[in-house]
Amino acid sequence: MPHNAYAFTNPYADAPDSSYGVHRESVMSQAGFDAAFAEISSWPGYSPTPLVSLPELAQALGIAELLYKDERGRFGLGSFKALGGAYAVANVLRLEVQRAHEIAQVSSKQLLSGAFKEVIGAATVTCATDGNHGRSVAWGARLFGCHCVIYVHETVSQGRRDAIAQYGAEVREVKGNYDDAVRFAATTAAEQGWTVVSDTSYPGYRDIPLDVMHGYGVMASEIVTQMSNAPPPTHVFAQAGVGALASAVCANFWLQWGTQRPLFVVTEPTQADCVYKSLQAGQRSVVHGTLDTVMAGLACGEVSELAWEILQGGTNIAIALDDAYALEAMRILAKPLGRDPAIVAGETGGVGLAALLAARDHPGIRQQLGLNARARVLLLGSEGDTDPLIYQQVVGKTALEVLA
Ligand SMILES: Cc1ncc(COP(=O)(O)O)c(C=O)c1O
Numbered sequence: 001m002p003h004n005a006y007a008f009t010n011p012y013a014d015a016p017d018s019s020y021g022v023h024r025e026s027v028m029s030q031a032g033f034d035a036a037f038a039e040i041s042s043w044p045g046y047s048p049t050p051l052v053s054l055p056e057l058a059q060a061l062g063i064a065e066l067l068y069k070d071e072r073g074r075f076g077l078g079s080f081k082a083l084g085g086a087y088a089v090a091n092v093l094r095l096e097v098q099r100a101h102e103i104a105q106v107s108s109k110q111l112l113s114g115a116f117k118e119v120i121g122a123a124t125v126t127c128a129t130d131g132n133h134g135r136s137v138a139w140g141a142r143l144f145g146c147h148c149v150i151y152v153h154e155t156v157s158q159g160r161r162d163a164i165a166q167y168g169a170e171v172r173e174v175k176g177n178y179d180d181a182v183r184f185a186a187t188t189a190a191e192q193g194w195t196v197v198s199d200t201s202y203p204g205y206r207d208i209p210l211d212v213m214h215g216y217g218v219m220a221s222e223i224v225t226q227m228s229n230a231p232p233p234t235h236v237f238a239q240a241g242v243g244a245l246a247s248a249v250c251a252n253f254w255l256q257w258g259t260q261r262p263l264f265v266v267t268e269p270t271q272a273d274c275v276y277k278s279l280q281a282g283q284r285s286v287v288h289g290t291l292d293t294v295m296a297g298l299a300c301g302e303v304s305e306l307a308w309e310i311l312q313g314g315t316n317i318a319i320a321l322d323d324a325y326a327l328e329a330m331r332i333l334a335k336p337l338g339r340d341p342a343i344v345a346g347e348t349g350g351v352g353l354a355a356l357l358a359a360r361d362h363p364g365i366r367q368q369l370g371l372n373a374r375a376r377v378l379l380l381g382s383e384g385d386t387d388p389l390i391y392q393q394v395v396g397k398t399a400l401e402v403l404a
Contacts, residue, residue: 002361004270005321007368010279014313016261020254027309028213028251036214037221039108040087043143045075049219051226056337058377061356065376067233068333068353069223072344072384077139078163079297079349079383080219080245081132081199086140087215088197088208093120093144111144120145124194127151128174128181130241130296131160132348132386133199133212138169140197149194153181155292155299159387177291178241179301200242200304209306213248220252223378233378235369236262237352240275241300243307245382250314262378265369266311266318267355269293273320274303275311280318284308294323294394297348297383317369325354327394332357334395334402344384344399346391352379 040046050070058066071080090108097106097116111120124147127137134150141148148169152161153176161171174181182200189196201209227233236253238246246266253261266275272291278284287301303311329350333343345353356377359366371377385391385399392398 003322003324003358005319005325005358005362005365007317007319007365008276008280009317009368010315012279012282012313013316017259018313019258020251024251024254024310027306028210028217028248030255032210032214033217033221033252033255036087036211037218039090040083040215040218042108043075048222048226049074051223052341052343054336054340056340057332060337061360062373063371063375063377064373065233067376067378068343068381069219069378070343070381070384071219071349072381075139077132077135078346078386079132080216080380081136082139083136083218084199084212084215084244085127085133085136085197086143088211089125089137089140089146090144091211092125092195092197092208093123093146096120096123117145123147124149124192125197126185126189126194127197127199128153128178128185129164130156130178130299131163132297132383134164134169135160135167137197138164138167141169142167151181151185153177155290157296157387157390159389160296163386177301178299199244200300200302201306203305206306209244209304213244213306216245216248217252219380220249221256224253224256232257232260233262233376235265235371235375236378236380237265237267237355238380239295239298239348239351239382240266240268241272241298242302242304243275243311244304245380246275247307247310247314249380251310254314263316263370264314265355266315267351268318268320269295269298269326270320270322272299272301273318274301275315276318276320278303278308279312279315294347295326295351298351319355319358319365321354321358325357326351328357329353330391330394334397342402343381344391344402345381346383346386347394349381349383352381
C-alpha cells in the first residue's frame, strides 16, 4: 500500500505564455530581487550554494535529469532562511538609523561599522518561527547588533531552539501552533514597541515580509546563473509552509525565464496543506489543528497574503504527502545510487524528492505532473541537518558520516 499523497491541478494557473504582469510586479519585482542580491552577496561569508546533479537517481525515477539546490551551507545557518530574515533585519535597522539621524541612505557596511551603535542597540526585533526563520532573524540581529526575542510553539524541537539561542536571542514558548505564535509575537511587539520581522504577511503588514521574500530570491537568481548554459528545467518542486519561499522562486523564475519558466509544483504535508486547500477553494483558506508533521518548516496553516498573490496564478499543481515520503527522501539522499553524491537533507529539505517518490507510487500523480523520460526536474534542497539529533535518528548516521 503506498503512503498517502494527493495532487490538484490548479484551474486558475496562468497560461505558460502569460507575462509576469503589473500586478505581480507590484508585489515582487526584478528591482527588489536585484537590491536583495546586491546586499546579501556583500555580507561576510557569502558564496552561492551548490546546484547538484543526481543522474542515477533521475534514471531510477524515469526522468532525464534531477537537480538539487543544496542550501545546507548557507552562511553556516543550515538553510535558505538565512537569506530572508537577516536581510529584513538589515532593512529595519537601516530605516531606524535613517530616521534617527535624518540621513537619506545608510549602507550595510555603515551598519556593521559600529557608527550607529546607539540607535541599533536600542532596537528589538521579534518573530514567530518553527526554527529556521527565527534562526535567521537572530543571526541578523547578532550581526548588526540589536536585541532579539523569538517565539516558538510547543512542538519546536530543543535542537532548533538551541540553534536560535546560540545567536544571543531570547527564545520564548507560546501555547498552540505556529499560527498562534505569529499572533502572539504581533501583539507583544505592539505592546513593547518592538519590530516584528515575520516571513508571513497579513492585512496591513507587507513591507517586511516582502524584504524576506526578495531575500529568498537570491537562491533562484543563483540557480538561473548556474543553469545559464542549459535550458531551464521542465519542472520545479517548491515546498511551502506559508508560501514565501515558493512564491519568491516562482516570481524570480517568471521574471528571468519568462515563457520558458518550468511547470511550478508546490509540495506540502497532508497535515498542513494550506496552499493546496486554497487553490482548491480559489481563495486563501486556513487549515486548523496541530499541523503535526515531521516537515517542521512546513507546519503552517495559513498562506501568506503576499505569497498568495503570486501562487494563485503561478502554481500549476499542488501536492500533499505523508511524512513517510519526507523521511524516505532524507534516507535516499543520504545513501545515493551509484556515483551520485551523498546529500544531507533535513526533514523539510528533501520534500521535493518526497513528491517524486509519491509520483513513483501513484501513477495518477505522475501523469498529472507530466513526468516522463524527457523531464528535467529541479528540487529546492531548502535545509540540511538543522536539527542534527533528529537527522541522525531518521537516517541512522550523522551528517559527517553521510558525507565521509
Ligand atoms: C527548510 C525550510 N524549507 C521550506 C520552508 C517553507 O518556507 P515558507 O514558509 O516560506 O513557505 C521552511 C519554512 O520555515 C523551511 O524552514
